[in-house]
Amino acid sequence: MADKSSYDRVSLTLPAELHEWLHQFTLEIKRNGGYKLPKTLVIRAFIRTIMESGLAIDLGNIKDTSNASIADKVSSIKLEDILVSRIIDAIRSHGNRTSQ
Amino acid sequence: MKPERRKHVRRSCGFIIDYQHMEDENGNLSRRAASINVSKEGLCMRSAYEENENDVLLLNIPYVTPNPGIFAAKVKHAVKTEHGFLYGLYVLPLFQERYSVIDTISLGSESIELAFDGKEAEFLRNLAGDESLVGPVLEGVCAFWNELNPKIGSRISTFEELTEFLSGELEKRRKGG
Numbered sequence: 001m002a003d004k005s006s007y008d009r010v011s012l013t014l015p016a017e018l019h020e021w022l023h024q025f026t027l028e029i030k031r032n033g034g035y036k037l038p039k040t041l042v043i044r045a046f047i048r049t050i051m052e053s054g055l056a057i058d059l060g061n062i063k064d065t066s067n068a069s070i071a072d073k074v075s076s077i078k079l080e081d082i083l084v085s086r087i088i089d090a091i092r093s094h095g096n097r098t099s100q
Numbered sequence: 101m102k103p104e105r106r107k108h109v110r111r112s113c114g115f116i117i118d119y120q121h122m123e124d125e126n127g128n129l130s131r132r133a134a135s136i137n138v139s140k141e142g143l144c145m146r147s148a149y150e151e152n153e154n155d156v157l158l159l160n161i162p163y164v165t166p167n168p169g170i171f172a173a174k175v176k177h178a179v180k181t182e183h184g185f186l187y188g189l190y191v192l193p194l195f196q197e198r199y200s201v202i203d204t205i206s207l208g209s210e211s212i213e214l215a216f217d218g219k220e221a222e223f224l225r226n227l228a229g230d231e232s233l234v235g236p237v238l239e240g241v242c243a244f245w246n247e248l249n250p251k252i253g254s255r256i257s258t259f260e261e262l263t264e265f266l267s268g269e270l271e272k273r274r275k276g277g
Contacts, residue, residue: 008221010214012238019212021246029262033255040214041259043238046245047216048259049266051223083227083240084247 012043050087057086214238248273 014022022039030036050057216224228237250269256262 007215007217010216010224010234010238012212012214012235014212014239014242018239018242018246022242025252028252029256032252034252034257034261037256037259037262039212042262043212043214043242044216044220045259045262045266046241047220047224047238048263049270050241050244051220052263053267053270057227083237084244087241087244088247 055087057083 022042026036026039026042029042224234224237225231228234245266248269250266252265254265256265
């Protein structure tokens with residue numbers, strides 16, 4: 001078993017709607033005969049799945065080298081939304097590559 | 101009414117409740133202002149409550165803690181209402197022998213303490229590009245899965261089973277475009 005004392009710990013605040021969906025997702029897992037997995041484990045699975053999918057997620061133009069810091073940029077645009085669309089883009093382009 | 105400060109500290113669910121008592125001319129005690137301190141992490145919130153006849157404390161606590169994650173992670177019994185989430189805190193009533201008081205706090209968001217292994221943390225840091233953006237990136241990842249909205253159709257009891265299921269859902273999306 002992995003030594004969890006070496007794990008990186010992060011505190012994540014989610015909007016109420018997103019948290020509610022996550023909560024319902026864990027309940028759905030239980031309703032289908034599984035265990036009610038902790039939300040922290042579910043989020044780890046979200047990350048792990050994307051990580052192992054080999055998706056090339058392009059966040060280039062919000063991490064470019066212009067003078068504005070990333071923090072300045074994301075204060076005016078919502079990084080969460082960008083990331084969602086970039087992951088979807090990555091899935092599409094990956095799908096296109098594999099179908100060719 | 102003669103105010104008499106009697107500091108009582110009770111701890112339950114990681115919270116410390118600090119009561120201030122009022123004693124009237126007949127010697128009857130009543131409770132009034134309370135402050136709530138989130139325990140060992142040193143985070144602090146202050147509030148006041150009104151005590152009703154059912155001995156239920158309704159708290160309306162300004163969301164002032166600098167790190168709400170640690171606070172909210174300790175809160176139990178969240179229920180969603182039209183006003184947002186209500187978090188039940190069990191506190192020990194001063195004059196009763198049982199846990200019967202439920203405090204409710206309305207907050208607009210929920211926090212979760214997460215732990216990642218080395219590879220996951222590195223992936224997140226690379227994705228975020230900046231330590232301060234790990235939070236938004238995590239929110240984005242959750243929002244992505246929310247949008248994908250995978251429908252559970254089989255028994256999942258372990259982390260590995262969940263990642264396998266999610267990989268399948270991702271693959272379906274790839275093929276579906």
